[in-house]
Amino acid sequence: MVYEIVLTTDRTMMSNHHGKEFLGFLATGPAIGVPEKLWLWLAAPKMKVDELGRPKEAPYGMRKVEAKLIDAGFKAAIIDPDYLDKHLDTMKVLMIGHHDFFAYGPPSSEWWSLTGKEPVNRISFKRFMESPVVRKAKERGVRIIVGGPAAWQWLWELELWRKWGVDTVIDGEVERVIVDLVEKALNNEPLPDYIYVGPRDSPSIEEIPVIKGASVNGLVEIMRGCPRGCKFCSVTLRPLRYIPLDIIKKEIRVNLRAGVKGVILHSEDVLLYGANGVKPKPEPLLKLHDMVVKEIGENSDLAWAHASLAAIKYAEEEYGLISKIMNEYVLNDHRRFLGVEVGIETGSPRLAKIIMPAKSAPYPPEKWPEVVEDAFRIMHENNIIPAATLILGLPEEKPEDVVKTAELLDRLRPYRSVIVPMFFVPMGALKKNKWFLRDHITREHIEVMYKCFEHTIYWAEDIINKFYLKEPYLFPVRMGLKLFLKYAKRRVRNITKHMEIFVKA
Amino acid sequence: MISRLKVLEEENVDIIIGLPDTEQVYESFSIHLFQYINNVARSTGKRRFTLHIVSIKPKPLYTEELRQFIQSNIAYTIVIRYYGHDLEKIKEYVEELKKNNPHVYGFVYHDFKELSNLLRSLDLEVEEV
Numbered sequence A: 001m002v003y004e005i006v007l008t009t010d011r012t013m014m015s016n017h018h019g020k021e022f023l024g025f026l027a028t029g030p031a032i033g034v035p036e037k038l039w040l041w042l043a044a045p046k047m048k049v050d051e052l053g054r055p056k057e058a059p060y061g062m063r064k065v066e067a068k069l070i071d072a073g074f075k076a077a078i079i080d081p082d083y084l085d086k087h088l089d090t091m092k093v094l095m096i097g098h099h100d101f102f103a104y105g106p107p108s109s110e111w112w113s114l115t116g117k118e119p120v121n122r123i124s125f126k127r128f129m130e131s132p133v134v135r136k137a138k139e140r141g142v143r144i145i146v147g148g149p150a151a152w153q154w155l156w157e158l159e160l161w162r163k164w165g166v167d168t169v170i171d172g173e174v175e176r177v178i179v180d181l182v183e184k185a186l187n188n189e190p191l192p193d194y195i196y197v198g199p200r201d202s203p204s205i206e207e208i209p210v211i212k213g214a215s216v217n218g219l220v221e222i223m224r225g226c227p228r229g230c231k232f233c234s235v236t237l238r239p240l241r242y243i244p245l246d247i248i249k250k251e252i253r254v255n256l257r258a259g260v261k262g263v264i265l266h267s268e269d270v271l272l273y274g275a276n277g278v279k280p281k282p283e284p285l286l287k288l289h290d291m292v293v294k295e296i297g298e299n300s301d302l303a304w305a306h307a308s309l310a311a312i313k314y315a316e317e318e319y320g321l322i323s324k325i326m327n328e329y330v331l332n333d334h335r336r337f338l339g340v341e342v343g344i345e346t347g348s349p350r351l352a353k354i355i356m357p358a359k360s361a362p363y364p365p366e367k368w369p370e371v372v373e374d375a376f377r378i379m380h381e382n383n384i385i386p387a388a389t390l391i392l393g394l395p396e397e398k399p400e401d402v403v404k405t406a407e408l409l410d411r412l413r414p415y416r417s418v419i420v421p422m423f424f425v426p427m428g429a430l431k432k433n434k435w436f437l438r439d440h441i442t443r444e445h446i447e448v449m450y451k452c453f454e455h456t457i458y459w460a461e462d463i464i465n466k467f468y469l470k471e472p473y474l475f476p477v478r479m480g481l482k483l484f485l486k487y488a489k490r491r492v493r494n495i496t497k498h499m500e501i502f503v504k505a
Numbered sequence B: 001m002i003s004r005l006k007v008l009e010e011e012n013v014d015i016i017i018g019l020p021d022t023e024q025v026y027e028s029f030s031i032h033l034f035q036y037i038n039n040v041a042r043s044t045g046k047r048r049f050t051l052h053i054v055s056i057k058p059k060p061l062y063t064e065e066l067r068q069f070i071q072s073n074i075a076y077t078i079v080i081r082y083y084g085h086d087l088e089k090i091k092e093y094v095e096e097l098k099k100n101n102p103h104v105y106g107f108v109y110h111d112f113k114e115l116s117n118l119l120r121s122l123d124l125e126v127e128e129v
């Protein structure tokens, strides 16, 4: 098969992370205590490919673009980065997607700023762009289009943009425009340097194609947009679109046919599928989970990409919906937990009111710490394991806010979860001062970070022992992680002491 | 022949942007541009903007001047095209644009008189900052 349009990305993205999404996060940090190669293998092992170098699974967003181009009649395919040379002679357009091209997104930027070392994802992406095959493609006149949620990061790497000869950077939901852009690239017409697809040009449900090949770990999208209406958020300006069940089912089947055992339901907030504004509704959610488990059967994994803590509390307290979904659909001998990402961000009602007034809705922001605690309790009781984030160092933050966050962490201690503190690093700061974090960290921050670390290590051991990486073939990964936890535990006291030196109290 | 993207460059506003040629990034350029585009959006009801960049800075280095604007905008579709510094070509280009779009404007750094004069001579409304 001859492909004129090749879609690809670097190894940290083109991997299924041993079938465990969470391991992918390791690539957002620098290699700690082990050689980079080993770290990369833990975070992002190579993907299985066919004889043309097409990966068995690929990032979902790239699958959407691939499907759109194939439906429009183009010869397009996603190719694993190690197999690009097979297509060098026919390639005319090279499309590259990423979640975090240059490690400027969270949590990469925090790791970077804290350790002063470039994160593995950044190193890997730069290595990929400098690779002989990508350079040769450019020399031959291949046009390079880059995009994805981290498209904006190119604005901070103009020299690399120029050096690597990227033709167009595109940001936003691209389904309505990508076919035309690629056609113009193939016809050698002048291309715009930068495109931002505004909310009004978001595709309708009919314009969003069904993926043709499997997505990483079976991720399928169930809705786009978000009804919360937070200020400065582009997602909430986009129309709210619930993907119909039959389309979701088709995509699950694409994944199952490719041998991907499992589904990750993706949305900004899974519990708002078919909701009444920010209030979850039982019927659409029950129908969704009923359909999903009928499709995947008893022996496949199920996860939610993101859920809001307010929706978890509301769904359970109003309808007993969380326990119903978990007991009637999710939990069985094989599926012993459900993983989800949630955002705590702060334990301070004052700060919550300023930075995310809509996040606690339908509850008032003043009640935010209770919302968080109730949601954590509900998840713990129902074997939902959240990976939660906190944000430290926001410009509006005061020391009292951080103390409130530390207090909330104490109250969350009994609940099984992983809590990752993220430090707000203003763009530009990283470029000017790689020690930005060390220069801005306070004693209160260190206390919160230490509490998060203790909490996470404690529960990570419990999760690994009881739930995670049980499959025999994942034994080496399990051992690797356990060793890393041991190493981290030993080191953390030293690191904390070390950090206190930098505190300008 | 002008190359236009389907959808994103239809029913749009075309703005010829004359960038500062200063060594340092002129911070308030982005802020003014953001306000200007919001005003044009309000008065025309349009949500799509193509920015035609005239600058002596090479591509894509000129985008540093627009970075703050690009990152502040979440509401409108923005397409950015680069034309270098050849004013003759820009003249032809603007004439062509005007045939197809009643909404062509200029937004020019105050020191870039050559460009603002050219655009005014082509009957464009020009905002200087």
Ligand code: SF4
Pocket (backbone or CB within 6 Å): A226, A227, A228, A229, A230, A233, A234, A235, A236, A268, A358, A359
């Ligand atoms: S909850 Fe998140 S996605 Fe939704 S509007 Fe707020 S910031 Fe945007």
